[in-house]
Amino acid sequence: MLKYVDTAVTFAEVPYEISLCINFSYCPCHCHGCHSSYLAEDIGKELSIHFLTEQLIPSNYGISCVCLMGGDINPIDINSYAAAIKKANPTLKVAWYSGRDELSPAINILNFDFIKIGHYNEQLGPLQSPSTNQRFYMVENTGQLIDKTIAFQN
Numbered sequence: 001m002l003k004y005v006d007t008a009v010t011f012a013e014v015p016y017e018i019s020l021c022i023n024f025s026y027c028p029c030h031c032h033g034c035h036s037s038y039l040a041e042d043i044g045k046e047l048s049i050h051f052l053t054e055q056l057i058p059s060n061y062g063i064s065c066v067c068l069m070g071g072d073i074n075p076i077d078i079n080s081y082a083a084a085i086k087k088a089n090p091t092l093k094v095a096w097y098s099g100r101d102e103l104s105p106a107i108n109i110l111n112f113d114f115i116k117i118g119h120y121n122e123q124l125g126p127l128q129s130p131s132t133n134q135r136f137y138m139v140e141n142t143g144q145l146i147d148k149t150i151a152f153q154n
């Protein structure tokens with residue numbers, strides 16, 4: 001089971017959505033210049049599906065999206081969280097911020113509405129940088145990925 005360090009409701013991670021962001025620890029990506037190097041540690045509390053769907057999401061009334069931040073150490077768990085969120089709250093969008101450069105084959109893309117992939121590269125910059133290597137995709141209901149990275153640069 002993945003552990004999470006903290007949560008925050010933000011407008012920045014997913015354009016046009018009010019997102020409950022959940023920051024997972026034990027990040028295996030080790031990007032040079034990582035903005036949150038403490039996330040590489042095995043810290044935080046285990047996130048059960050019951051707590052996620054019965055307590056954490058209901059206690060954040062008004063959100064339109066849940067954004068799973070990290071969790072690359074166990075994409076199967078990320079996929080399980082996404083499926084559980086969709087089952088319990090069919091109108092909520094689900095996003096995943098992965099630090100990997102390739103999408104994990106362990107996930108069912110149809111459990112997600114948005115996917116960000118790409119490690120952090122100091123020279124190329126984050127999503128807001130026109131030179132970024134990272135990509136933010138909207139997932140169509142056919143499973144096709146539409147590149148929406150430009151939305152962060154306007």
Ligand code: SF4
Nearest residue numbers: 027030031034099120
């Ligand atoms: S994926 Fe994110 S948290 Fe993990 S090392 Fe890279 S920048 Fe840091």
